[in-house]
Amino acid sequence: MPTDTAPAPGGAPLTLYMLHALGASAGSFDRLADELAGVVHVVGIDLPGFGSAASAPDATVDETVDHVIHRLAAHARGPWMLGGHSMGGKIAALVASRVLRGDAPLFGLRGMVLMAPSPPRPEPMDEERRALMLSWVDDGAISEADAETFIDQNTAEPLDAGAQSLALADLRRTSPTAWRAWLETGSRVDATAAVGTLDVPALVIAGADDADLGASAQPELLASVYPRAHFVTLEATGHMIPLERHLDAAAAISRFVAEEVGVGPVVPDEWVELIRSERVDARVRGALARRALPDDHGYAPAVLDMAQLTLLREIADLVVPQEGPAIDIAARVDAQLARGEGDGWRNADLPGDPEAYRRGLDTLAAAWPTDPSERSDRLKAAIEGDSDLDGPLDAAQLKAWLEDARNDLVRQWLAHPASMARVGYDGFATGGRPMRGYVELRLGRREDWEPANVGGTIATGDAA
Incomplete structure (x- = not known):
């Protein structure tokens, strides 16, 4: 061989x-x-x-x-x-x-x-x-x-x-x-x-x-x-x-x-060994395995149309800038919407999540810059409620929707096991049978089973 x-x-x-x-x-x-x-x-x-x-x-x-x-x-x-x-x-x-x-x-x-x-x-x-x-x-x-x-x-x-x-x-x-x-x-x-x-x-x-x-x-x-x-x-x-x-x-x-x-990030070996271990509950391991699968580069949106998904991808690039092989977090949000999943609440001034996304993206699309260098300012203005856009959502509703949308985008990025490895989060490894936990929780304390980079930091995007 x-x-x-x-x-x-x-x-x-x-x-x-x-x-x-x-x-x-x-x-x-x-x-x-x-x-x-x-x-x-x-x-x-x-x-x-x-x-x-x-x-x-x-x-x-x-x-x-x-x-x-x-x-x-x-x-x-x-x-x-x-x-x-x-x-x-x-x-x-x-x-x-x-x-x-x-x-x-x-x-x-x-x-x-x-x-x-x-x-x-x-x-x-x-x-x-x-x-x-x-x-x-x-x-x-x-x-x-x-x-x-x-x-x-x-x-x-x-x-x-x-x-x-x-x-x-x-x-x-x-x-x-x-x-x-x-x-x-x-x-x-x-x-x-x-x-x-x-x-x-x-x-x-x-x-x-x-x-x-x-x-x-x-x-x-x-x-x-x-x-x-x-x-x-x-x-x-x-x-x-x-x-x-x-x-x-x-x-x-x-x-x-x-x-x-050969697309998307790969989970580091030390984290792979942790996920494989008896410290991780089978259902958690399965969820992490599915999240780590490469994104479908031909993904067909289920809730949004193609133009809306393209715009959401451009917003995602500003909210969660990714270095190296990227996760298609916008497509994952669309799939989340199609499954009817969310964080369990919505702003009373907004419709349900699928419709709120469609309206929010259509509102932004009306004046979304073709020049990538101008998009950050446009997004910041909308986030701060200073938008003068005329669309399905008014400025206050757009601000509220963008709070939810940014939360969804960040959650989809962080849910990927490669992202967990990057920020040093190993809280998923406290299950298994018998259940295992931490001996000590203290700043700067790394237990023997934890990967070496636990406690690392990551830069975040300005718009997030």
């Missing part, structure tokens, strides 16, 4: 952990790893019954998920992505759901890379083909002839000699019990409720010539699971994507990382 890695935002290395397909192994991603060296560090994980773990005890789907989480807990540090090919796609979805709920001692997930993935729901499969594949292990390990048949059925064009040799070797050493368990049980498991909706950046690569899990089937199978999914079709490609089209897959992953994953 390559050891060199490219930096993610904040200079931290980015690793992609890949889970293989039925009858394959971690080695099926070696070519992908070589091609992505210097962009992403690719690490394959052998699942029980396959590859180097072919002799492992029989494992159910849940036990396989536990196996992956154990491996990740031992090795995943810094920002990382999780991926899966075919069978590995269903396992990856279940692992990601536990991470984003906080039920796993993991933190730092930034995206998903899926290749012709088996969906959380029962996998579509021709029953005659299922019966044929099951018959291949009636007398033990898969024969070379049956392994060649499997490869032919799952590729659009013949593999090169090296890929063919690897695929044959992986199939021949696959545990017959694990092969049978996936076809009879694992592929039929309905994990829809357990997975839920994963609002995480996701890349789904599929072949145009794949029968059941190909490019034409994937949007219907996964769109509701991964609302932020980007679907990529590989022409003249069957099901064995890592061996058939590793160059095309690597190119798609590189674009995905640059556009969707």
Whole structure:
């Protein structure tokens, strides 16, 4: 495996952990790893019954998920992505759901890379083909002839000699019990409720010539699971994507990382370890994991229109100026409004929050400067109630709304775990079971478990 890695935002290395397909192994991603060296560090994980773990005890789907989480807990540090090919796609979805709920001692997930993935729901499969594949292990390990048949059925064009040799070797050493368990049980498991909706950046690569899990089937199978999914079709490609089209897959992953994953701040390692620890309650860990996900650069506003969201972003730049990779706090406020969340109160002279935002932004828009250097003065005047704007809100209402809006923007910035690390706030780490707290609360006192930069300061914007 390559050891060199490219930096993610904040200079931290980015690793992609890949889970293989039925009858394959971690080695099926070696070519992908070589091609992505210097962009992403690719690490394959052998699942029980396959590859180097072919002799492992029989494992159910849940036990396989536990196996992956154990491996990740031992090795995943810094920002990382999780991926899966075919069978590995269903396992990856279940692992990601536990991470984003906080039920796993993991933190730092930034995206998903899926290749012709088996969906959380029962996998579509021709029953005659299922019966044929099951018959291949009636007398033990898969024969070379049956392994060649499997490869032919799952590729659009013949593999090169090296890929063919690897695929044959992986199939021949696959545990017959694990092969049978996936076809009879694992592929039929309905994990829809357990997975839920994963609002995480996701890349789904599929072949145009794949029968059941190909490019034409994937949007219907996964769109509701991964609302932020980007679907990529590989022409003249069957099901064995890592061996058939590793160059095309690597190119798609590189674009995905640059556009969707490598954005926004990264939480420092010392804070990652704290969030992973037993000091943090699972629900809190899950909330922090979801907040740390990269923002959707193509975010479509749910409450505001695009012009209003653009203006709110410009206001956010004045209220909370950010250095380095930024959080799209304006989009997060719009999403907050769409969920009906807030701080529990509103000014009696203002309508409900969604309407107040629309009216406030429309009022400011009427005279918002095109010159960025003039915007701070305009915002300050409105904050102080000196605005002479003629719009849906009068000067007093605009002042009141801006107080709420600034509070929302700052709260969204501070809610991000990278921001908590920057200001040295670790009050979230007082839970777990048994509950843990502070031994002593005193200025300048840092307990042994606290990160080294606790007590740091941060500059704030003039308009805030």
